[in-house]
Amino acid sequence: MIAAMGYEHILLELEPPIATLTLNRPKVLNALSPELIRELTTALAELDADENVRAVVLTGGPKVFAAGADIGDMADRGAVDQLRRDQTGRWAPLAGFSKPLIAAVNGYALGGGCEVALMCDLILAGETARFGQPEINLGIIPGAGGTQRWPRSIGKYVAMEVMLTGAPVTAQRAYELGVVNKVVPAEMTVGLAQRMARQIAEKPPLAARMAKEAVLKAFDSPLTEGLASERKSFYFLFATEDQKEGMHAFLEKRKGVFKGR
């Protein structure tokens, strides 16, 4: 059963064990206003706490994922104001979401919209998707991780091109660069992302959580620290019921049933 929860700027469809979040300000191309960010991060915190949800899809509209931070909201703000309201720091619940999160991107993912996609764990791109950081055209730079996540994903030179020219890259080029997992027909992007979410939701949730944590750790720690952290998580998983279930199910030639315990 699908339960749709009411927010003003996003849509939340609960279809356990997955959920789908849709950015929903089509008139301004899903510009990321403070209200939208508040709703999205509130919904994410709820989904993170909901044991029935094991993977989440985040999408925008059929023609645009999100055109970035709301320029109308920012144009006349000062530095102190921006620091006080910490507009970009508010994305922490997205970057720190503990469950697998799949971005389903059609059309423009620009500025903060691109950074939102980069904070997800997997990215499915419709053929129409365009990823870019046009902030330089506005006299600013990306503020929600773009300058850090692009080079960590694809290296220095193309990341520089993306930041300095402001020109978006096509879905196909993003795929060739390794920023997206798959390029698919635009009308199938969300459905395929949901299918992938359901496949992942069948896996033992604690192992999925530890795998996600471990991969993210590789982005911001030296190898020895990352390996030590991986080892601890590996040993920890032997304290879970799901590890016993997974291994015994294999030995008994049946499909494991995982409880997240």
Ligand code: CAA
């Ligand atoms: N903020 C506020 N409103 C926006 C917006 C944004 N980021 N992007 C688009 N809109 C609005 C437009 O002002 C327009 O409103 P009106 O109908 O009232 O005029 C409406 O959405 C439709 O936009 P366009 O007419 O421009 O549509 P288009 O199809 O011709 O162009 C586009 C599409 C190329 C995405 C273009 O809208 C665009 O360049 N948008 C801005 C992209 C951008 O610069 N994003 C970076 C923002 S800064 C940021 O994100 C900082 C950060 O790192 C957190």
